[in-house]
Amino acid sequence: MSDFSPVELLELFQRAQNQFTDRVDAVEPGQWDDESLPGWTVADLVAHLVNEQLWVAPLLAGEPVDLIEGRFPDGTDDLLGDDPVAGWETAADGALSAFAQDDALRHTVHLSRGPVPAADYIFEMTADLTVHAWDLARATNGDTVLDGELVTAGLLYAERLPEEGIPGIIDPPLDVPPSAPPQTRLLARFGRRG
Template sequence: MSDFSPVELLELFQRAQNEFTDRVDAVEPGQWDDEALPGWTVADLVAHLVNEALWVPPLLAGEPVDLIEGRFPDGTDDLLGDDPFTGWETAADGALSAFAEDDALKRTVHLSRGPMPAAEYIFEMTADLTVHAWDLASATHGDTSLDGELVTAALVYAERLPEDGVPGLFEPPLGVPPSASPQTRLLARFGRRG
C-alpha cells in the first residue's frame, strides 16, 4: 500500500476505532433497537463491527475464512452480551493487537472474495469504521462530524471502489456536487446522504 506506511495505517485504524468507540459509548439504553441502516438496528450495526473485529486475529494468523465462519457467535445478542460497550471494546482491542504485531501488515488474509494484503484489509476496515461511526451517530442523534484525516484516508480507499459499489459490502455511490465537503463526498461514495 503505497499511500500510507504501516505505522500510518495502524494509527489511522486506531483512530477510526476510537471514533467508533466514542459513538458506541454515547448510545443511550433506549436507542439499541432504533434503526441504524435499512434492516439493521443500532445493536445490529455494533454487532457487525464486533464480528469483523473478532475475525481479525485468526485472519492475520493465516486461517481461511471458511474455517473462521461459525467459530464466533452470530446473533446480535450473543455478540454484544449484557454490555455492548464492553463487547465492542474487547473485540476492538483484540483486532488492534493483532494488526500491531511486527509483520502483521505484510501478511495476506484470505477472505471469501479472495486473498488480500493485510495492509489493504486494515485500510478497508478503517474506511468501514469511519463510515459506520457516522451511521451510528446519525442513528442516535449524536455528533456526526468525522475526523478530517480519517475522511481523507477513507476517500482514498473509496476512490478505488467500483463505480457501482460492491454488492453485499458497499452501496452504489450517490451523486453530489464537486463542491461538496470531503465528508459529504465520502458518505455519498458509500451510498449515504450526509
C-alpha cells in the same frame, strides 16, 4: 496500501476505532433497538463491527475466511452480550493487538473475494469504521462530524471501489458535486446522504 506506512495505517485504524468507540459510548440504553440502517438496529450495527474485529486475529494468522465463519457467535445478542460497550471494546482491543504484531501488515489475509494484503485489509476496515461511526451517530442523534484525516483516508480507499459499489456490501454511490465537502463525498461514495 502504498500511500501509508504500516505505522500510519495502524494509527489510522486506531483513530477509527476510537471514533467508533466514542459513538458506542454515547448510545443511550433506550437506543439499542432504534434503526441505524435499513433492516439493522443500532445493536445490529455495533454487533456487525464486533464480528469484523473478532475475525482480524485469525485472518492475520493465515486462516481462510471459510474456516473462521461459524467460530464466533452469530447473532446480535450473542455478540454483544449483556454489555454492548464492553463487547465492542474487547473485540476492538483484540483487533488492534493483532494488527500491531510485528510484520502483521506485511501478511496476506484470505477473504471471501480472495487473498488481500493485510495493509489493504486494515485500510478497508478503517474506512468501514469511519462510515459506520457516522451511521451510528446519525441513528442516535450523536456527533456526525467525522475526523478529517479519516475522511481523507476513506476517500482514498473509496477511489478503489467499483463504480457500482459492491452488491450486498457497499451501496452504489450517490451523485454529489465534486465541490461538496470531503465528508459529504465520502458518505455519498458509500451510498449515504450526509
